[in-house]
Amino acid sequence: MISEKYKDLYISTSKDQLKKLTNFLLSLERSPENQNLIENIFRLIHSMKGAAATMGYKKTVLLFHAMESVIDAAFQQRIFMDKRKLDLFFGTIEILNDNLKSIKGSNREINLSKQIDFVKASLRQGTRAKNIVTKNVYHPEKHILGSIPTVAEISVPVENLSTLHNLSDDLLLDVMSIKSVVKSLGDVRLLSLAVDADKIINDIRRELEKIRIVPLSQVFSSLPYLVREIARDEGKEVELLIEDNDLSLDKSILDELIEILIQLLKNAVAHGVYQGQKNAKIEVFVAVDNDQMNVAxxxxxxxxxxxxxxxxxxxxxxxxxxxxKKLTVSDIKNLIFKAGISRGKSVSISSGRGVGLSLVKSKVEDLGGEILVESQAGKGAEFKVRFPLPLSVFRALTFKIADYTLAIPLNYIDNIIKLPEVIDFSKAKFFVNNKIRYELTQLPKEMCLPKLAALSKYIAIIKYKNKKLALPIFSNINERELIAKNTPQVIRKLNYIKGIAISDEGLPVLILNINNFVK
Known part of the structure; x- marks a missing residue:
């Protein structure tokens, strides 16, 4: 049966199209007389109606047909797409999303007859459009032809991509082990084959990474609608500005980021902006700096x-x-992240229970990050979130301390200096090389390293922000390619460890969090 065979593809494509329709309607709300925009909305609805008809979802077809008739009337300038009609269309999109959930779970449509009647009624009670001077002429056949996509797209669940990614990790690890064995055997032909296999696997990994990478603009496209709906429920009008710096990130990171942003935006609309405020504005800023995600x-x-x-x-x-009475300024600012701090007398969809910011703080800390707030009464508020980006396959400087192998990603290493003789730096504060003086840094005391006056063989010059620091290393060092793995919860609590990786011998390696231990 065609509906069962292509159901997943239909659902994923329809979700994307409904997001696109939401964005079109948000734009139409700002420019209700834009004929080109109305035509694009018609094209999109017509395309979704055709897809539903192909799948045999008759109720969905009737609802899209009713929506199509309203947009057609707006294009013909018989009615005007006022706020009431736009609200109806936004509500219809929510119902269509519920319908997709039902189709996915039981392959059955929900009852759409009531919504169909509402949409038809809006056409009969339509406000007449203002006089619009336009050269556009409506041609139904133009819409049908224009709705045919020129590029085929397939949506793939993130879980499937994660499985493929993990399998490629395992395969790469096996090849790395084979290369290590082949090198010891000295067989040139086998080594050449291993190198070729390594190249192919890395090519596969790069292609997988491209699939997993998503532009922020694509994911953030739903945020204006979210803010609009919360503001409407709160009786407010808010403008949302987003600066994403044209970033593209891994889907797994975006899932975490979007949860944090939604809570912060809800908080800004419900508690920051006040009713009757003119020119109310919320700004979102996202950037990446030194493997750190910065969100404001x-x-x-x-x-x-x-x-x-x-x-x-x-x-x-x-x-x-x-x-x-004993709280410091910092302590008072931390109170805002306590569950129940802003618990109100009335509870709404967006606020009232007082747990939103506590959830944000918990989520950020789970990611190994921090959240700060700056605000003065009458001057707005700014929440700043910072958390480390996860690593994948990377090259690092590795060395041993006691029973542990530690790693520093090479992008933090400026230089490695082999000392002419072993030196005790336990009481020193600076290291001088070629007449350049570097401030010495040590591994954190929290690591509970053996208490001994270690004689260091090497100095690693570490790049941190706008300065360079010297780290003494008293064991042998290696440069290795490592594969980052999922970090256990118990390790995430250690702020000086960024994560865990696997070496080519299959041994665990602790990745040092440079941003924390050199502060």
Whole structure:
């Protein structure tokens, strides 16, 4: 049966098309007389109606047909797409998404007759369009031809990509082990084959990485609609500005990032922007710096009254009055991330339970990051999030301490200096080489390393932000290609360890978090 055979493809494609329709409607809300935009909406709805007809989803076809009739009337200038009709279309999109969930789970459509009647009624009660001067002429056949896609796209679940990625990791690890064995045997022909296999696997990995990489603009396209709906529920009007620096990131990172952003945006609309505020604005900024993801959400709303936050913490029994008197400025700012701090008398979809920011903080800490807030009453608020990006296959400097093998990614290494003789740096603060003085840094005390006056053989010059630091190393060093693996929860709590990797011998390696231990 065709509907069963191509169901997954239909669902994934329809989800993308409904997101696109949402963006078109958001644009139409800002420019309701844009005829080209109305025509594009018609094309998209007509295409979705054709796909539903091909799959045999008759109820869905009838709903799209009703929507198509409304947009057709708007294009013909018989009606005007006012706020009421746009709200109806946004609600219809939500129902169509629910319908896709039902089709995916049971291959059955939900009852759409009531929504079909609502859409038809909006056509009968339509507001007449304003006079629009345009040279466009409506041709139904043009829409049918224009709806045929020129490039075929297939949506692949992230889970499937992750499985392929893990399998390629295992395969690469096996090839790395084979190369190591072949080198020891000295067989040139086998070594050549191993190198060729290594190249092919790396090519496969690069192609997989391309598939997993998604432009931020594509994922963030749903955020304006989210802010619009929350603002509408709160009786507010808010403009959302997004600066994504044209970044593209791995889907797994985006899943984490979008959860954080949604909570921060809900908080900004519900608690930052106030009712009746003119020119209310929320800005989202995303950038990558030194393998760190930087996210900022800033609003120009009422700002945060820190004295009120402290009073609320006492009122909601998060802290006692005695403790409140001893709090520092930093302590008071941390109160805003406590569950229940902003618990309100009324609970809405977007706010009232007082757990949003505590969830954000928990999520950020799980990613090994931190969240900060800056605000003054009457001057808006800015939440800044910073967390490390995960590594994949990378080259690193490795060395041993006690029973552990540690690694520093090569992008942090500026130079390696082999000392003419072993030196004790345990009491030194600086290292001088070629008349350049470097500040010495040591591995964190939290690592519980053996207490001994180690005689160092090497100095690693580490690049950190705008300065260079010297790290003494008292064991032999190697440069290796490592494969990063999923980091266990217990390791994530160690802020000086970024993650775990596997060497070509199949041994675990701890990746040092340079951003934390050289601060």
């Amino acid at each position: 959400v800033k609003d120009n709303g009422r700002g945060i009254d820190w004295q009120q936050i402290m009073n609320m913490a006492v009122k909601n029994k998060i802290i006692s009055r005695a403790v409140a």
